[in-house]
Amino acid sequence: MNPEPFLQLDRVIHEKGRLAIMSMLAASPELSFTELRDTLAMTDGNLTTHIRTLQEAGYVSVAKTYQNNRSLTTCALTAAGHRAFAGYVSLLEQIVQQNKGK
Amino acid sequence: MQDDWAAEHLQTIRTLMERSAVYRRALAPITLFVGSLGVLTAAAGLVFHLDSLRAFGGLWLAAAVMAVVGAFLIARRQAIKQGEPFWSPPTRRVAQALAPSLTAGVCLGLAFVLAGVTNKFALAFSWLLFYGCALHAAGFFMPRGVKLFGWIYIGLACGCLFIFAIARSEIEISAHWFMGFFFGVLHLAYGVYLYLTEKGKNAA
Numbered sequence: 001m002n003p004e005p006f007l008q009l010d011r012v013i014h015e016k017g018r019l020a021i022m023s024m025l026a027a028s029p030e031l032s033f034t035e036l037r038d039t040l041a042m043t044d045g046n047l048t049t050h051i052r053t054l055q056e057a058g059y060v061s062v063a064k065t066y067q068n069n070r071s072l073t074t075c076a077l078t079a080a081g082h083r084a085f086a087g088y089v090s091l092l093e094q095i096v097q098q099n100k101g102k
Numbered sequence: 103m104q105d106d107w108a109a110e111h112l113q114t115i116r117t118l119m120e121r122s123a124v125y126r127r128a129l130a131p132i133t134l135f136v137g138s139l140g141v142l143t144a145a146a147g148l149v150f151h152l153d154s155l156r157a158f159g160g161l162w163l164a165a166a167v168m169a170v171v172g173a174f175l176i177a178r179r180q181a182i183k184q185g186e187p188f189w190s191p192p193t194r195r196v197a198q199a200l201a202p203s204l205t206a207g208v209c210l211g212l213a214f215v216l217a218g219v220t221n222k223f224a225l226a227f228s229w230l231l232f233y234g235c236a237l238h239a240a241g242f243f244m245p246r247g248v249k250l251f252g253w254i255y256i257g258l259a260c261g262c263l264f265i266f267a268i269a270r271s272e273i274e275i276s277a278h279w280f281m282g283f284f285f286g287v288l289h290l291a292y293g294v295y296l297y298l299t300e301k302g303k304n305a306a
Contacts, residue, residue, distance in 0.1 A: 019111070020118055027119035032186045039121060070185050089115060095108040 005094040012057045013088045017042065017050045025060065025077045026085050033073040051075060059084055125192040125244045127180050130296035132173045137289030139169050144282025153276065158222045159215045162229070162281060163208065170204075192243060199239040207232035222277035223266050230284050231259035251292055258284065 013022055020040050024031060037047050054060040059081030065072050077085065143165040146152070152161050181188035207229050214225045234255025241249030262280070 019115070023115045023118035024122040027122040028191050030191075031122065032190075034185050035190075039126075070182070072185060072187065074187070089112070092108045092112050092115075096112065099108070 005091045005098065009091055010084055010088050012053060012059065013084060015050075017046065018054055019088075021047075021050055021054065021075075022059065022077070022081065022085050022088075025075060026082065030063075030074045030076040033075065036075065054081070057084075123192060123195070123243065125196045125240075127177055127193075128296075129244075129248075130293050131180075132176050133289050133293035133296055135172050135176060136169045137286050137291075137293050139165055139172065140284075140286030140289055141282055142286075144278045144286055147278035147281070148276060152278075153222075155218075155220050155222055155225070156215050158277060159211050159225060162226075163211050165285075166204075166208070195243040196240045199243060200236045203232045203236035203239060207236075223262075223280070226277045226280050226284075227259050227262045227266060229281075230255055230262065233285075234259055254288070255284070 013019055017040070021036060024036060024039065033047065033051075036042070037044060040047070042050075051060060051062060055062060058078060061076050061078050063074050063076070065074070143161060147158065147161050152158055177193070178188045181190075210228055210232070211225060219225070234252045234257075236252070237255060238249050238252030241247075241252050
């Protein structure tokens with residue numbers, strides 16, 4: 001088996017929690033912090049840590065606004081994030097195909 | 103084992119992406135509101151004998167506008183309470199899916215009134231059909247059997263239209279009873295079902 005695709009997997013995205021965040025953001029132009037937290041059943045601290053990691057990698061942008069006098073934090077994938085996610089999914093597909101052909 | 107792992111990851115990604123695109127705000131309050139409004143409107147029509155097509159059409163079109171505005175306000179209040187944007191992408195998709203059929207239904211109602219058509223049943227069953235189509239279209243972006251609810255309306259509308267076509271001269275019940283049952287009682291029943299089964303799902 002060619003281990004190349006597996007070794008190329010982006011370690012930032014590969015972590016379970018961050019992969020979940022990236023997957024949700026990939027299907028929506030933006031999502032609020034609470035939507036992500038509730039859908040993924042994460043704690044505030046856990047989600048904040050993962051988002052910070054993704055932000056540092058340049059994959060996610062975070063915007064803070066106000067709606068009806070309440071702060072609203074929204075997250076979105078950056079162009080680099082979209083590319084990285086597409087690349088990650090493509091590598092996973094390669095791994096599945098490779099193992100099917102064994 | 104690695105192929106299982108990769109396939110499972112892909113499946114998880116697919117599931118999460120689908121979930122992200124689906125409208126998940128609690129539907130029970132909206133459905134109960136629409137059902138109550140339907141029953142009250144039918145009662146008003148029966149009590150005040152609003153039997154001319156103009157009165158019938160006007161009453162139910164006004165009720166439809168109130169239902170849309172009320173649903174909008176309930177969803178908005180839920181969003182504010184949750185600290186989330188109201189006009190989120192899933193909400194936009196649902197609104198876009200509902201819009202064509204609902205607009206067609208309103209236009210048909212106005213056309214009936216303007217053309218002086220006197221048959222209220224034809225209008226009521228056509229509205230039922232358009233409403234079913236609207237729900238079915240929106241059901242692609244909503245969970246919990248909305249598509250099936252739409253099919254129920256489409257099936258009932260088609261059945262009623264055929265029965266009406268065969269035996270129209272024999273129908274002596276007020277059209278308000280039909281409207282009250284279809285737009286009132288059915289919504290209330292679905293709302294009660296959702297109320298009992300929805301578990302704090304409240305995000306769009």
